[in-house]
Amino acid sequence: QKEVEQDPGPLSVPEGAIVSLNCTYSNSAFQYFMWYRQYSRKGPELLMYTYSSGNKEDGRFTAQVDKSSKYISLFIRDSQPSDSATYLCAMKGAGTASKLTFGTGTRLQVTL
Amino acid sequence: DAGVIQSPRHEVTEMGQEVTLRCKPISGHDYLFWYRQTMMRGLELLIYFNNNVPIDDSGMPEDRFSAKMPNASFSTLKIQPSEPRDSAVYFCASSSGGWSNQPQHFGDGTRLSIL
Numbered sequence: 001q002k003e004v005e006q007d008p009g010p011l012s013v014p015e016g017a018i019v020s021l022n023c024t025y026s027n028s029a030f031q032y033f034m035w036y037r038q039y040s041r042k043g044p045e046l047l048m049y050t051y052s053s054g055n056k057e058d059g060r061f062t063a064q065v066d067k068s069s070k071y072i073s074l075f076i077r078d079s080q081p082s083d084s085a086t087y088l089c090a091m092k093g094a095g096t097a098s099k100l101t102f103g104t105g106t107r108l109q110v111t112l
Numbered sequence: 113d114a115g116v117i118q119s120p121r122h123e124v125t126e127m128g129q130e131v132t133l134r135c136k137p138i139s140g141h142d143y144l145f146w147y148r149q150t151m152m153r154g155l156e157l158l159i160y161f162n163n164n165v166p167i168d169d170s171g172m173p174e175d176r177f178s179a180k181m182p183n184a185s186f187s188t189l190k191i192q193p194s195e196p197r198d199s200a201v202y203f204c205a206s207s208s209g210g211w212s213n214q215p216q217h218f219g220d221g222t223r224l225s226i227l
Contacts, residue, residue: 034215042219043116044155081141088155099168099217104154 003027006089013072015112019076022087023103026070030091033065035074038086038105044050047087050075079110113136116219130192132196133222135204137192145216147203148178155203158225159227161187194226 006023013019023037024032031052036044048063050056050072054065072091076083086105092098117136120151125131137144145160159169164181171176172179181187191198201223 041220041223043205043220045218046215049215090155099157099160099171100154105150 001026002080003101003104004089004091006102007106010107012109012110012111013079015079015081015110017079017110019079019083019108021074021076021087021106021108023072024070025072025091027093027101028070029093031094032092033063033072034090034100035063036088037089038088040085046089081110081112084110086110116204116206118219118222121220121223124146124227126227127195128193131194131226132191132199133189133202133224135187135189135205135219137187137204139185140215141206141208142184143209144181144187145205145207145210146187147205149201149203149221151206152162159191164175196226199224199226218226
């Protein structure tokens with residue numbers, strides 16, 4: 001079993017829809033949770049960053065962490081065609097020796 | 113402000129050949145990471161450096177893989193001899209400061225195909 005599980009999609013939604021992307025994980029030592037967006041033929045770019053449990057909002061994006069369920073989510077409101085990309089969750093434990101562990105990514109397509 | 117620069121963007125070579133991937137991190141960043149991305153396994157950390165010193169190479173798959181960072185502005189990842197299963201996209205990333213609250217900035221990757 002992988003440490004981080006992510007549905008690969010693809011997920012296709014119409015413009016304006018609310019998108020929910022999710023990851024589950026097994027390592028209870030994870031403390032830092034990130035979402036990266038990766039456009040085709042590009043490197044991942046950091047989208048959202050949260051520490052421990054709770055919500056964080058940035059514009060149309062909301063990240064949620066539920067450590068008790070080992071479950072994290074990214075919500076995109078009013079989705080746009082420019083949101084079409086692969087979204088990778090990533091997480092790490094505390095301490096400098098802990099590495100970032102990535103999910104395999106969910107491909108999102110927002111259609112007109 | 114220049115980001116992480118990787119070269120070449122694409123590499124196609126025959127099995128058994130030596131492959132060298134190059135990375136220029138963002139100026140001032142003291143951490144450098146090499147990742148490999150495949151459909152099946154996603155993004156995997158191969159090795160990372162801090163202040164040009166290799167800290168953890170436990171992700172390097174085999175002795176055929178080696179990485180160096182001779183100075184703060186340049187790093188290489190070598191595969192010798194290359195095999196078809198090494199085909200993947202290889203990313204370099206850099207960050208400033210420690211892991212916890214500093215984002216890693218990724219280059220656009222090298223798409224490697226071993227025939």
